[in-house]
Amino acid sequence: MKARRVTILRKGLFVIALPLIYQALFIGLLLKRQSNLQEAQHWAMHTKDVLKQTEHIFRLLVSAQSNLRGLLLTGNAAFSDEMNRDEKELMRKLPQLRYLVRDNPRQQESFDQIVQSTQARLDFQHEIVKRIPEVGREHAQDEAKTLHGKELMDAVRDKIDRFGSNEEQLDIERLETLRRAAALQNWLLIGGLVVNVGIGVLAAWMFSREIGDRIRKVTEGTRLIANGEALPPLVPGSDEIRELDEQFHLLADHLKSARLRERVYQEALERRANELTRANADLGQKNQEIEMFVYSVSHDLRSPLVNLQGFSRELGLAREDLQMLLNGALTAEDRQRAMALAKRDMTESIHFIQTAVTRLSSIIDALLRLSRAGRVEYHPQMVDLKPIVHRITEAMRGTIAERGAEIVVEDLPPVWADPTAIEQIFANLIGNAVNYLDSKRPGKVEIGSVVREVEGIEKPQTYFVRDNGLGIAERYLPKVFAIFQRLHGDVATGEGVGLALVRKVVERHGGRVWVESTEGVGSTFFVAFPADPQVSPLPVVAPRKERLNVSVPNT
Amino acid sequence: MTTQQVTILLAEDDDGHAQLVQRNLERAGLLNGFLRVRDGQELLDCLASRGDSHQQTLDEALVVLLDINMPRIDGVEALRQIKANPATHRIPVIMLTTTDDPREIDRCYELGCNVYITKPVEYDGFIDAIRRLGLFLQIVQRPRNGGS
Numbered sequence: 001m002k003a004r005r006v007t008i009l010r011k012g013l014f015v016i017a018l019p020l021i022y023q024a025l026f027i028g029l030l031l032k033r034q035s036n037l038q039e040a041q042h043w044a045m046h047t048k049d050v051l052k053q054t055e056h057i058f059r060l061l062v063s064a065q066s067n068l069r070g071l072l073l074t075g076n077a078a079f080s081d082e083m084n085r086d087e088k089e090l091m092r093k094l095p096q097l098r099y100l101v102r103d104n105p106r107q108q109e110s111f112d113q114i115v116q117s118t119q120a121r122l123d124f125q126h127e128i129v130k131r132i133p134e135v136g137r138e139h140a141q142d143e144a145k146t147l148h149g150k151e152l153m154d155a156v157r158d159k160i161d162r163f164g165s166n167e168e169q170l171d172i173e174r175l176e177t178l179r180r181a182a183a184l185q186n187w188l189l190i191g192g193l194v195v196n197v198g199i200g201v202l203a204a205w206m207f208s209r210e211i212g213d214r215i216r217k218v219t220e221g222t223r224l225i226a227n228g229e230a231l232p233p234l235v236p237g238s239d240e241i242r243e244l245d246e247q248f249h250l251l252a253d254h255l256k257s258a259r260l261r262e263r264v265y266q267e268a269l270e271r272r273a274n275e276l277t278r279a280n281a282d283l284g285q286k287n288q289e290i291e292m293f294v295y296s297v298s299h300d301l302r303s304p305l306v307n308l309q310g311f312s313r314e315l316g317l318a319r320e321d322l323q324m325l326l327n328g329a330l331t332a333e334d335r336q337r338a339m340a341l342a343k344r345d346m347t348e349s350i351h352f353i354q355t356a357v358t359r360l361s362s363i364i365d366a367l368l369r370l371s372r373a374g375r376v377e378y379h380p381q382m383v384d385l386k387p388i389v390h391r392i393t394e395a396m397r398g399t400i401a402e403r404g405a406e407i408v409v410e411d412l413p414p415v416w417a418d419p420t421a422i423e424q425i426f427a428n429l430i431g432n433a434v435n436y437l438d439s440k441r442p443g444k445v446e447i448g449s450v451v452r453e454v455e456g457i458e459k460p461q462t463y464f465v466r467d468n469g470l471g472i473a474e475r476y477l478p479k480v481f482a483i484f485q486r487l488h489g490d491v492a493t494g495e496g497v498g499l500a501l502v503r504k505v506v507e508r509h510g511g512r513v514w515v516e517s518t519e520g521v522g523s524t525f526f527v528a529f530p531a532d533p534q535v536s537p538l539p540v541v542a543p544r545k546e547r548l549n550v551s552v553p554n555t
Numbered sequence: 556m557t558t559q560q561v562t563i564l565l566a567e568d569d570d571g572h573a574q575l576v577q578r579n580l581e582r583a584g585l586l587n588g589f590l591r592v593r594d595g596q597e598l599l600d601c602l603a604s605r606g607d608s609h610q611q612t613l614d615e616a617l618v619v620l621l622d623i624n625m626p627r628i629d630g631v632e633a634l635r636q637i638k639a640n641p642a643t644h645r646i647p648v649i650m651l652t653t654t655d656d657p658r659e660i661d662r663c664y665e666l667g668c669n670v671y672i673t674k675p676v677e678y679d680g681f682i683d684a685i686r687r688l689g690l691f692l693q694i695v696q697r698p699r700n701g702g703s
Contacts, residue, residue, distance in 0.1 A: 295654075295656070298654075299624065299653055299654050302653035302654070302674070303569060303572075303624070303653050303674075304571075306569075306571070306572060306575070306653060306674040307569070307571035307572065307575070310571070310572070310575035311571065311575065314575070314578060317582075345578075348574065352570070352571040352574065355571065356571060
């Protein structure tokens with residue numbers, strides 16, 4: 001697979017190689033042209049050579065003719081030697097010339113004619129020389145003077161001239177061919193250059209289209225990635241750009257899933273932050289409540305302590321007085337005074353000390369009860385309220401009868417809760433309602449359920465305990481559920497822990513308790529629970545059969 | 556200067572505390588006029604009735620001892636009403652309380668209480684305070700009386 005890949009390097013090489021190959025061909029063409037020129041020069045030289053040789057041959061013939069004339073005139077044998085030498089030279093030169101024109105059949109033919117004519121002339125000379133001893137020198141001279149010899153010589157000249165002109169004609173033809181070839185080559189050169197440039201441009205254009213366009217696409221892709229948009233399909237090809245694009249697609253996928261994860265984490269984080277904020281607010285409120293609680297408790301603990309301290313001091317003073325009286329002889333007046341001390345002051349002091357101790361004890365009991373309400377394990381179940389309310393009103397029958405109160409119990413839907421806790425809640429609320437009825441009018445206590453939106457509770461199940469009793473002044477409403485806050489302390493006994501306990505128990509059920517009241521008209525206490533067991537903070541466990549430790553405070 | 560008549564009005568819901576205050580006043584010989592009410596409402600009612608019947612004279616100087624934690628109207632609210640009412644705002648008020656919460660002390664002084672005493676009281680000091688207040692009352696009230 002890797003071997004088949006067309007990489008950018010290969011593409012680049014191709015783009016560079018294409019003009020290079022063309023240029024190589026082009027250089028070949030130029031070299032060819034160079035060699036053609038050299039050949040042309042060579043042929044020009046050749047022609048000159050041929051002409052020179054031809055000239056030489058003719059000169060030898062002329063020389064031979066002169067020597068013959070000399071021989072005929074003088075009879076000097078030296079001329080004969082000269083003539084023979086010229087002839088020999090001629091015989092030597094002729095094959096050379098023949099070799100030079102071997103390439104051209106026409107010239108060869110023409111040359112053969114020269115050779116024939118020369119041979120004819122030489123034969124004529126030989127004939128003349130041979131005649132000298134036979135007919136005498138003068139006669140031979142006469143014979144030689146006949147036109148025949150001149151004709152032969154002219155024939156040779158004629159042949160040589162034709163040969164030379166042929167050769168010159170050939171040279172001209174060759175030059176013409178060369179010129180044409182050069183012109184053609186010039187055109188080829190120009191054309192080649194144009195084609196070369198064209199190929200370069202084409203290659204560059206293809207490269208840019210192939211590489212540039214795809215790189216642009218990939219770059220555009222990175223911009224899309226940065227914007228978190230979807231990527232277009234992969235760019236075509238199998239080179240590094242394609243690989244890069246594949247990597248970018250991979251990156252985009254990773255980024256997408258990372259964004260998704262980030263969003264999930266973000267949402268989780270926000271949810272957590274909200275939960276924390278809520279929990280923090282909750283804790284803040286709880287903290288404030290605890291501070292308030294500690295303040296109230298310490299205050300309420302000190303009140304009986306003041307009595308303990310004050311009256312024990314009183315006892316001490318009374319004891320001193322008694323001692324003083326008993327030290328002397330007791331008069332009737334002293335005796336009376338001592339009796340008063342013992343009977344009135346000391347009895348009173350002891351009474352207050354005992355009351356304070358009882359008060360302290362009951363405060364501590366109340367605290368323990370409250371603490372237990374916060375710790376006791378709940379066993380939630382669907383609780384039918386009717387029998388519980390019935391049991392409470394039965395237990396309070398004496399008080400209800402004493403106050404002449406009317407108890408109305410409406411329809412009460414079941415609720416998911418701990419039955420003991422429910423009993424605690426309603427015992428307190430009903431107990432308060434009965435205890436703080438207005439003696440000026442016939443009392444009425446209603447127990448029922450309403451449908452209400454309750455902040456912080458999904459699908460709440462809300463109950464109410466309504467009375468037409470004393471009611472609570474608006475400025476005391478915020479303190480109603482705080483511990484040891486007693487508004488009508490003179491009307492009924494109690495530690496002021498009942499409603500604090502109710503609130504604690506209700507809140508442990510994930511519910512809320514609140515009061516609406518008008519002083520002198522009556523109060524309505526509302527208790528809301530999450531109706532759905534799934535929403536309830538109470539654990540879903542098997543309910544226990546029976547519970548001990550049922551306390552009904554404030555009654 | 557003769558011993559002045561001072562009526563002491565105690566607002567206290569705790570019987571024991573009331574008894575202790577009364578006994579100590581008695582022991583100090585300051586029980587010329589002593590009246591105890593059980594809460595702020597009763598105190599205000601009492602003051603109102605005295606005002607209505609014009610019983611308050613120079614000879615009958617008044618000091619209010621006020622507990623803070625009381626049902627119905629508490630001590631702080633009673634103090635506020637006393638000091639807000641022109642008919643009663645000159646009455647010296649001693650706050651008696653079990654708490655020494657600085658915020659509450661500040662609030663009481665802001666509302667105009669004259670002395671703030673934390674229970675359990677050191678009764679000698681307590682009696683002293685009452686004596687001084689009675690004296691003070693006489694001094695500041697004399698010119699006003701003389702002028703009228």
